[in-house]
Amino acid sequence: MSGILILGASHSGVAAAAALRTAGYGDAIALVTQEVVLPYHRPPLSKEGLTKDEYALTPLRPESFYKTNGIDLRPGVLIADLNRAEKYVISADGTRYPYETLIVACGAEPRRLPSAVDPGRIAHYLRTHNDLVGLKERMANAKSIAIIGGGLIGVEIAAIAVQKGLQATVIEAGVRLMERTVSKSIANYVLDRHEASGLKTRFGAVVTGVHRDDQRGVDVVTLSGGETIETDMVVAAIGVVPHDTLAKNAGLAVDGGILCSPEGLTSDPSIYAVGDCSAWYDPELERHVRNEAVNPGQDQAKIVAAAITGTEMPPKKLPRYWSHQAAIQIQMAGNVHGSDMEAVLKAPASGAFSVLGFRDGHLVAVQAINAPQQFGKLHGLIGMDRDALATALDVEFPPSHHH
Numbered sequence: 001m002s003g004i005l006i007l008g009a010s011h012s013g014v015a016a017a018a019a020l021r022t023a024g025y026g027d028a029i030a031l032v033t034q035e036v037v038l039p040y041h042r043p044p045l046s047k048e049g050l051t052k053d054e055y056a057l058t059p060l061r062p063e064s065f066y067k068t069n070g071i072d073l074r075p076g077v078l079i080a081d082l083n084r085a086e087k088y089v090i091s092a093d094g095t096r097y098p099y100e101t102l103i104v105a106c107g108a109e110p111r112r113l114p115s116a117v118d119p120g121r122i123a124h125y126l127r128t129h130n131d132l133v134g135l136k137e138r139m140a141n142a143k144s145i146a147i148i149g150g151g152l153i154g155v156e157i158a159a160i161a162v163q164k165g166l167q168a169t170v171i172e173a174g175v176r177l178m179e180r181t182v183s184k185s186i187a188n189y190v191l192d193r194h195e196a197s198g199l200k201t202r203f204g205a206v207v208t209g210v211h212r213d214d215q216r217g218v219d220v221v222t223l224s225g226g227e228t229i230e231t232d233m234v235v236a237a238i239g240v241v242p243h244d245t246l247a248k249n250a251g252l253a254v255d256g257g258i259l260c261s262p263e264g265l266t267s268d269p270s271i272y273a274v275g276d277c278s279a280w281y282d283p284e285l286e287r288h289v290r291n292e293a294v295n296p297g298q299d300q301a302k303i304v305a306a307a308i309t310g311t312e313m314p315p316k317k318l319p320r321y322w323s324h325q326a327a328i329q330i331q332m333a334g335n336v337h338g339s340d341m342e343a344v345l346k347a348p349a350s351g352a353f354s355v356l357g358f359r360d361g362h363l364v365a366v367q368a369i370n371a372p373q374q375f376g377k378l379h380g381l382i383g384m385d386r387d388a389l390a391t392a393l394d395v396e397f398p399p400s401h402h403h
């Protein structure tokens, strides 16, 4: 058959379908995905999805979008195998979906606690709308919550739990919150704010056991130091694992994600991969990079659409992320771990500011707290020389504060 098959209809897969049509692709596009609901925004699951009692779904696109654009959306289809020689994928119920070009956009799933740690599988996880429903049901009757993992999602859940009046404890194996995604200065500021609201934390704490004490009606979390935390519920937010097994079994090059060229091509010339499941080669960093955020996957979708249709490549964009943690909104762009000097720029509103990260005198990263307008302006200036930036912004940066 002619046409493109996209495997996985979430942020990246739907963006790929849309970008192909925008780029003028005229042949068939089919979009198969395991989830049964209309493809939806995932970030709200740990934000307004948790705070709002009546939260339904926020669809990525209205149902009419798929029909209007001739995109054959097939929800509720779990793909079990990929046959590259004959160019089809096959669902768990045996239906074949042929392709001329395949775009794999099958994302990632939460990393689970080992069964030796959580034999009764009592920890909650949050990735899908279904997960949210279960989590909220439990939370409605809980007075306390233990969250394993101090990354973005764990902290978002914790901040909302505190706001709802639960006693919340974040258990983090590392030494600080959000180590992978924000700089130490931002993490410390955010930690202070959350602790002031009542959040409890344990750092350097490895969870060795999670079990239910039925007699006492509590969940018990045991830490490596021997401490136990009694709680009404446990959530584990300890990162994600890319869905790359299907690709691996089919013989594609895989190493912590499906390995792709800078244009998203896998080791098979008929197969591209985008989003959380893929690791694209970054010529500047000279290694493959896997992102776990909405914007990078959407940017990749546009690049793949351009590569397939032979249209003009979109300009290269830096990864951008955001996080809402109750009253704190964080936005970040660029390489937040790459700076050798930071400067703080106050924004007009109280408690709002940006941290600018410089390396060798050039702006390499911007992180903003409750300063969306400032962020909007600053992130476009990444790459600029420090003195030129000071002139452009009409500010004086403090003397170098190396860290």
Ligand SMILES: Cc1cc2nc3c(=O)[nH]c(=O)nc-3n(C[C@H](O)[C@H](O)[C@H](O)COP(=O)(O)OP(=O)(O)OC[C@H]3O[C@@H](n4cnc5c(N)ncnc54)[C@H](O)[C@@H]3O)c2cc1C
Pocket (backbone or CB within 6 Å): 007, 008, 009, 010, 011, 012, 013, 032, 033, 034, 035, 042, 043, 044, 045, 046, 077, 078, 079, 080, 105, 106, 107, 108, 109, 126, 127, 128, 153, 243, 246, 274, 275, 276, 277, 291, 292, 293, 294, 295, 297, 320, 321, 322, 323, 324
């Ligand atoms: C709670 C939460 C909060 C988040 N907050 C933010 C945020 O604030 N900002 C941000 O940038 N990012 C955030 N993220 C991350 C963001 O949601 C992901 O980066 C994004 O969803 C990745 O999109 P994707 O399309 O690549 O993969 P996914 O969203 O993982 O979608 C993959 C889809 O493929 C389907 N699939 C997988 N395997 C198969 C198969 N074999 N057969 C059929 N279908 C299959 C899956 O069911 C799924 O629907 C958050 C994620 C979560 C879970």
